Amino acid sequence: MIVIYGIDTQLNPIKAELSNVIHGVMQSVLGLPEDKRAHRFIPMDKSDFYAPGGRSDAYTVIEINLMAGREIATQKRLIKTLFADIERQLGIKPVDIEVIIKEQAPYQWGFRGMTGDEVTDLSYSIKV
DSSP states (O other): OEEEEEEHHHHGGGHHHHHHHHHHHHHHHHOOOTTOOOEEEEEEOGGGOOOOTTOOTTOEEEEEEEESOOOHHHHHHHHHHHHHHHHHHHOOOGGGEEEEEEEEOGGGOEETTEETTTOOOOSSOSOO
16 A cells, blocks of 8 residues: 655656556566556645655655565665656656655554455565
8 A cells, every 4th residue: 555645736747657667666676467556545725734854846656565585675676766767767857756664563564355464365475
Protein backbone atom coordinates (compact mmCIF):
# COMPACT_ATOMS: atom_id res chain seq x y z
CA MET A 1 0.00 0.00 0.00
CA ILE A 2 1.48 3.31 -1.09
CA VAL A 3 0.03 6.71 -0.22
CA ILE A 4 1.18 9.75 -2.20
CA TYR A 5 0.56 13.30 -0.97
CA GLY A 6 1.12 16.53 -2.85
CA ILE A 7 -0.36 19.86 -3.89
CA ASP A 8 -3.41 19.11 -6.04
CA THR A 9 -2.46 21.35 -8.97
CA GLN A 10 0.93 19.62 -9.18
CA LEU A 11 -0.07 16.06 -8.31
CA ASN A 12 -3.29 15.60 -10.29
CA PRO A 13 -1.76 16.05 -13.76
CA ILE A 14 0.98 13.47 -13.11
CA LYS A 15 -0.85 10.83 -11.04
CA ALA A 16 -0.87 8.13 -13.70
CA GLU A 17 2.76 8.73 -14.70
CA LEU A 18 3.93 8.86 -11.08
CA SER A 19 2.03 5.66 -10.31
CA ASN A 20 3.78 3.98 -13.25
CA VAL A 21 7.20 5.13 -12.08
CA ILE A 22 6.59 4.04 -8.49
CA HIS A 23 5.23 0.66 -9.53
CA GLY A 24 8.12 0.09 -11.94
CA VAL A 25 10.55 0.68 -9.08
CA MET A 26 8.59 -1.61 -6.78
CA GLN A 27 8.78 -4.32 -9.45
CA SER A 28 12.47 -3.89 -10.22
CA VAL A 29 13.72 -3.50 -6.65
CA LEU A 30 11.26 -5.61 -4.63
CA GLY A 31 10.13 -8.03 -7.30
CA LEU A 32 6.44 -7.17 -7.00
CA PRO A 33 4.24 -8.54 -9.78
CA GLU A 34 2.45 -6.30 -12.30
CA ASP A 35 -0.93 -6.76 -10.63
CA LYS A 36 0.31 -5.77 -7.15
CA ARG A 37 -0.30 -2.01 -7.52
CA ALA A 38 -2.05 -0.42 -4.54
CA HIS A 39 -1.58 3.36 -4.77
CA ARG A 40 -3.68 6.00 -3.05
CA PHE A 41 -3.26 9.62 -4.12
CA ILE A 42 -4.09 12.40 -1.69
CA PRO A 43 -4.05 15.69 -3.65
CA MET A 44 -4.26 18.60 -1.24
CA ASP A 45 -4.95 22.30 -1.47
CA LYS A 46 -1.73 24.26 -1.13
CA SER A 47 -3.08 25.88 2.05
CA ASP A 48 -3.31 22.41 3.66
CA PHE A 49 0.09 21.08 2.62
CA TYR A 50 3.05 22.60 4.43
CA ALA A 51 6.52 21.71 3.23
CA PRO A 52 10.00 22.10 4.70
CA GLY A 53 12.03 25.10 3.57
CA GLY A 54 13.75 24.94 0.21
CA ARG A 55 11.00 22.87 -1.44
CA SER A 56 8.95 23.84 -4.48
CA ASP A 57 5.26 23.27 -5.16
CA ALA A 58 6.31 19.92 -6.66
CA TYR A 59 7.10 18.65 -3.14
CA THR A 60 5.63 15.16 -2.89
CA VAL A 61 5.50 12.70 0.00
CA ILE A 62 5.47 8.97 -0.74
CA GLU A 63 4.59 6.65 2.15
CA ILE A 64 5.32 3.00 1.44
CA ASN A 65 3.69 0.46 3.75
CA LEU A 66 5.37 -2.94 3.68
CA MET A 67 5.26 -6.19 5.56
CA ALA A 68 8.51 -6.36 7.51
CA GLY A 69 11.27 -8.50 6.07
CA ARG A 70 13.19 -6.52 3.43
CA GLU A 71 16.90 -6.06 3.99
CA ILE A 72 18.20 -2.57 4.85
CA ALA A 73 20.19 -2.49 1.60
CA THR A 74 17.04 -3.32 -0.37
CA GLN A 75 15.07 -0.55 1.31
CA LYS A 76 17.85 1.96 0.65
CA ARG A 77 18.01 0.87 -3.00
CA LEU A 78 14.23 1.33 -3.22
CA ILE A 79 14.44 4.89 -1.92
CA LYS A 80 17.39 5.88 -4.09
CA THR A 81 15.87 4.32 -7.20
CA LEU A 82 12.64 6.25 -6.57
CA PHE A 83 14.61 9.51 -6.36
CA ALA A 84 16.48 8.77 -9.59
CA ASP A 85 13.55 7.45 -11.64
CA ILE A 86 11.13 10.18 -10.57
CA GLU A 87 13.66 12.83 -11.49
CA ARG A 88 14.55 11.17 -14.80
CA GLN A 89 10.98 10.44 -15.88
CA LEU A 90 9.02 13.33 -14.34
CA GLY A 91 11.64 16.02 -13.74
CA ILE A 92 10.93 16.30 -10.01
CA LYS A 93 14.17 16.97 -8.15
CA PRO A 94 15.08 14.68 -5.23
CA VAL A 95 14.87 17.67 -2.86
CA ASP A 96 11.13 17.74 -3.65
CA ILE A 97 10.56 14.05 -2.93
CA GLU A 98 10.20 12.56 0.53
CA VAL A 99 9.99 8.78 0.90
CA ILE A 100 8.94 7.09 4.11
CA ILE A 101 8.95 3.32 4.47
CA LYS A 102 6.65 2.03 7.18
CA GLU A 103 7.08 -1.62 8.08
CA GLN A 104 4.57 -3.69 9.94
CA ALA A 105 4.80 -7.30 11.06
CA PRO A 106 2.94 -9.69 8.73
CA TYR A 107 0.32 -10.42 11.41
CA GLN A 108 -0.57 -6.70 11.33
CA TRP A 109 -1.72 -6.95 7.69
CA GLY A 110 -5.15 -8.23 6.75
CA PHE A 111 -6.12 -9.12 3.17
CA ARG A 112 -8.15 -11.82 1.37
CA GLY A 113 -9.76 -12.79 4.68
CA MET A 114 -6.55 -13.64 6.52
CA THR A 115 -3.55 -12.01 8.13
CA GLY A 116 -0.21 -11.65 6.35
CA ASP A 117 1.47 -14.29 8.47
CA GLU A 118 -1.17 -16.83 7.41
CA VAL A 119 -0.88 -16.33 3.66
CA THR A 120 1.10 -19.00 1.81
CA ASP A 121 0.55 -18.11 -1.84
CA LEU A 122 2.32 -14.78 -2.37
CA SER A 123 3.91 -14.66 -5.82
CA TYR A 124 6.83 -12.60 -4.49
CA SER A 125 9.17 -12.73 -1.53
CA ILE A 126 9.30 -10.24 1.32
CA LYS A 127 12.76 -11.52 2.26
CA VAL A 128 14.74 -9.51 -0.32
